[in-house]
Amino acid sequence: MPETCGGDDRSPARGQIGVPLYSIVIPIxxxxxxxxxxxxxxxxxxxxxxxxxxxxxxxxxxxxDTPVIAEKLAACNLKIRVMRIPTPDYGAAMKAGMxxxxxxxxxNFDIDFHxxxxxxxxxxxxxxxxxxxxxxxxxVASSGxxxxxxxxxxxxxxxxxxxxxxxxxxSGARHLVSLGFTTILRLLFDRRMDxxxxxxxxxxxxxxxxxxxxxxxxxxxxxxxxxxxxxxGVVVRPLPVTVEEKRKPRSSIVRRIPRTIRGLxxxxxxxxxxxxxxx
Numbered sequence: 001m002p003e004t005c006g007g008d009d010r011s012p013a014r015g016q017i018g019v020p021l022y023s024i025v026i027p028i029x030x031x032x033x034x035x036x037x038x039x040x041x042x043x044x045x046x047x048x049x050x051x052x053x054x055x056x057x058x059x060x061x062x063x064x065d066t067p068v069i070a071e072k073l074a075a076c077n078l079k080i081r082v083m084r085i086p087t088p089d090y091g092a093a094m095k096a097g098m099x100x101x102x103x104x105x106x107x108n109f110d111i112d113f114h115x116x117x118x119x120x121x122x123x124x125x126x127x128x129x130x131x132x133x134x135x136x137x138x139x140v141a142s143s144g145x146x147x148x149x150x151x152x153x154x155x156x157x158x159x160x161x162x163x164x165x166x167x168x169x170x171s172g173a174r175h176l177v178s179l180g181f182t183t184i185l186r187l188l189f190d191r192r193m194d195x196x197x198x199x200x201x202x203x204x205x206x207x208x209x210x211x212x213x214x215x216x217x218x219x220x221x222x223x224x225x226x227x228x229x230x231x232x233g234v235v236v237r238p239l240p241v242t243v244e245e246k247r248k249p250r251s252s253i254v255r256r257i258p259r260t261i262r263g264l265x266x267x268x269x270x271x272x273x274x275x276x277x278x279x
Contacts, residue, residue: 021052023101026109027093028057032064038111039073045116055080058097061088091221098207106202118241122157122201155206155234159199165240188268189227194238196223206234215270220263
């Protein structure tokens with residue numbers, strides 16, 4: 001990457017003042033090959049649509065040039081912030097980034113997959129301008145947000161790979177894993193659970209209320225966060241998304257399955273103990 005900013009430097013980004021609407025959190029680990037290109041694509045879409053945003057790159061334990069590239073990107077765009085987590089831990093990086101977010105809405109994207117349409121539609125839903133009102137009265141006390149029509153507004157929107165209207169272009173094995181994971185979540189925690197992995201947008205107050213209490217990292221931080229929020233009465237709304245892999249998964253599904261199941265059982269025990277203690 002060049003030492004100075006490229007010719008496509010977005011000058012409005014260099015003069016940002018105030019709190020942004022969207023805080024986009026992206027954990028990054030050993031992304032030197034694609035980081036500059038993917039950030040340029042994302043920032044280009046954000047600027048073209050005049051989105052009010054900040055971008056938090058949560059670097060965690062990289063041993064390639066990822067930290068250097070990330071810092072140079074931030075030096076060229078004051079809407080980009082870099083966080084450094086010393087150990088490679090996707091969930092810990094996401095948690096740190098979300099808690100550092102300043103925007104009204106906190107977005108989770110992966111470096112190689114973002115969907116601007118999903119983010120903007122989720123933003124409308126979370127700000128009370130969505131097309132489908134939500135009526136779960138339990139969320140009133142926890143989120144305290146009502147839309148223009150007086151209906152309760154969700155606190156979290158998740159990108160669902162499984163609901164009607166979604167399209168999963170990944171391999172059949174990956175789709176079955178997602179289906180199996182969601183089935184286990186419904187059996188162990190909540191029969192209404194939808195996707196917890198992947199893209200999501202949360203109101204900042206939901207993050208700050210529930211994220212500090214999470215105990216899981218790696219693959220299950222966001223799952224626990226959504227479970228805790230749902231148990232607190234926060235409405236979670238799924239929106240259908242189209243997903244496809246731009247690169248091969250970095251971790252083996254075979255190795256992840258037993259680790260994930262052990263983690264979910266641990267989380268179930270933790271939440272049961274917390275419930276027993278509070279009874």
